[in-house]
Amino acid sequence: MEIQVRDEEIEMLLADVMDQYGYDFTDYAPASLKRRINRVCLLHNLKSFAELRWQLLNDPGFISHFVEELTVNVTEMFRDPSFFKTLRSEVFPILATYPLIRIWHAGCSTGEEVYSMAILLKEASLLHKSILYATDLSSDVVQRAALGIFPLAPMKEYSENYIEAGGEHEFSKYYVAKYDRVIFSEDLSQKMVFSTHNLVSDGSFNEFQLILCRNVMIYFNKTLQDKVLRLFDQSLHPLGFLGLGNKETIRFSSIEHRYRQINREKIWRKKT
Amino acid sequence: MEKENLTRMLVIGGSAGSLEAMLQFLPELKTDIHFAILIVLHRKSDAESTLSNLLQSRTSLTVREIEDKEAIQTAVVYVAPANYHVLVEKDLSFSLDVSEKINYSRPSIDVSLASVADAYGVAAAALLLSGANNDGTEGLKRIKESGGRVLIQLPSSAGVSYMPQQALNEISPDALLSTHEIAAYINSLA
Numbered sequence: 001m002e003i004q005v006r007d008e009e010i011e012m013l014l015a016d017v018m019d020q021y022g023y024d025f026t027d028y029a030p031a032s033l034k035r036r037i038n039r040v041c042l043l044h045n046l047k048s049f050a051e052l053r054w055q056l057l058n059d060p061g062f063i064s065h066f067v068e069e070l071t072v073n074v075t076e077m078f079r080d081p082s083f084f085k086t087l088r089s090e091v092f093p094i095l096a097t098y099p100l101i102r103i104w105h106a107g108c109s110t111g112e113e114v115y116s117m118a119i120l121l122k123e124a125s126l127l128h129k130s131i132l133y134a135t136d137l138s139s140d141v142v143q144r145a146a147l148g149i150f151p152l153a154p155m156k157e158y159s160e161n162y163i164e165a166g167g168e169h170e171f172s173k174y175y176v177a178k179y180d181r182v183i184f185s186e187d188l189s190q191k192m193v194f195s196t197h198n199l200v201s202d203g204s205f206n207e208f209q210l211i212l213c214r215n216v217m218i219y220f221n222k223t224l225q226d227k228v229l230r231l232f233d234q235s236l237h238p239l240g241f242l243g244l245g246n247k248e249t250i251r252f253s254s255i256e257h258r259y260r261q262i263n264r265e266k267i268w269r270k271k272t
Numbered sequence: 273m274e275k276e277n278l279t280r281m282l283v284i285g286g287s288a289g290s291l292e293a294m295l296q297f298l299p300e301l302k303t304d305i306h307f308a309i310l311i312v313l314h315r316k317s318d319a320e321s322t323l324s325n326l327l328q329s330r331t332s333l334t335v336r337e338i339e340d341k342e343a344i345q346t347a348v349v350y351v352a353p354a355n356y357h358v359l360v361e362k363d364l365s366f367s368l369d370v371s372e373k374i375n376y377s378r379p380s381i382d383v384s385l386a387s388v389a390d391a392y393g394v395a396a397a398a399l400l401l402s403g404a405n406n407d408g409t410e411g412l413k414r415i416k417e418s419g420g421r422v423l424i425q426l427p428s429s430a431g432v433s434y435m436p437q438q439a440l441n442e443i444s445p446d447a448l449l450s451t452h453e454i455a456a457y458i459n460s461l462a
């Protein structure tokens with residue numbers, strides 16, 4: 001039987017995680033947080049809140065599983081192809097005018113989005129003068145992202161997405177299949193820089209012409225969303241671009257008035 | 273046992289064969305209802321929001337595909353976007369989630385129902401429609417446990433009877449409705 005952790009218990013747990021491990025989840029969206037915590041109990045066969053808490057405080061290996069489960073790492077290549085198509089047609093021509101293009105993927109998970117971007121940049125002959133900064137809270141996923149190795153099974157779907165996103169070649173030319181995995185070409189990863197970065201507690205680290213943060217802030221409450229949007233605002237070049245997930249918006253946020261949306265896509269351009 | 277009419281949120285969950293039913297009862301719904309409606313329908317990914325547009329063409333209630341953290345308003349029909357789970361926060365706004373599929377589905381009916389039960393308690397109602405899948409049963413249990421109202425489409429009247437039948441095997445609903453009875457029942461909640 002599944003246990004249902006109560007709201008007060010979650011508060012206690014988050015305080016523990018903060019004290020002992022330094023991760024601050026207190027401004028995450030409560031409904032999803034609760035669901036993920038219940039799921040951790042189910043996956044680890046923990047029968048009570050007390051068991052969960054004991055495990056968290058006493059098993060040093062447990063925290064990384066806990067964080068990984070809490071922070072949903074599900075991702076895809078070319079998720080929402082029309083987003084990438086619009087990047088290519090509306091944003092790349094402007095990026096092309098800069099001598100050096102800096103792009104930040106905040107919450108890159110296992111890297112599928114970063115490799116998607118590198119492929120499109122390469123086809124637009126922009127990759128050679130780009131740097132893709134790929135960051136995530138979880139060091140595990142960042143390490144996996146850096147390897148450029150992905151499961152083979154979804155490649156057919158990704159290939160369809162790639163074509164819909166305006167891809168110009170045979171998608172399979174970018175990787176080599178080995179057993180049930182594929183390895184992406186090193187040409188693509190050469191321009192990537194991977195590192196951990198926590199959007200809750202870490203600051204700006206560079207100035208970018210394009211920032212993507214897709215399907216990350218859906219796990220935050222409004223207060224934290226606004227704080228992170230301000231961080232992006234500070235980290236964007238004047239006239240830079242911000243890309244969000246398909247059901248996310250900067251409307252009603254404190255940075256809204258300084259941005260203009262591109263073609264009804266989830267892409268906004270800073271006005272100055 | 274008659275429950276008071278205090279419904280503030282009605283979730284309608286459906287899979288294969290449920291769209292037909294929805295298109296049938298949606299035009300008959302009153303527009304002055306005092307609750308919000310959340311539609312969680314299994315479907316192929318649908319970047320163009322074709323489902324919301326289709327539903328909007330059949331009702332004068334406002335139909336909206338959910339955006340993250342949107343505040344819930346009464347008399348609006350919210351549609352769970354393709355490829356996202358929909359959760360409800362206690363401040364009565366929506367949160368979206370792209371985590372693993374549940375019952376091979378995202379959006380999953382179970383996921384939404386569990387959080388609606390949590391956020392709305394006795395003010396929640398849920399209607400489970402046609403489908404070939406197991407989704408919804410666990411969620412209906414949660415709605416029931418927290419005192420909400422459980423409605424199930426009569427399996428013999430559903431396009432695909434499996435999903436409502438599964439639920440019926442485990443839960444006794446507050447009402448078992450054939451397709452043509454659904455609109456009147458929903459209107460009576462208002």
Ligand SMILES: C[S@@+](CC[C@H](N)C(=O)[O-])C[C@H]1O[C@@H](n2cnc3c(N)ncnc32)[C@H](O)[C@@H]1O
Nearest residue numbers: 071075076107109136137198199200214215216
């Ligand atoms: C659902 S994935 C999104 C991946 C990709 N951007 C996409 O849209 O497919 C969410 C990612 O956000 C990361 N994340 C969650 N909280 C974070 C935080 N505070 N700082 C940085 N990354 C965070 C998670 O570790 C996870 O990898």
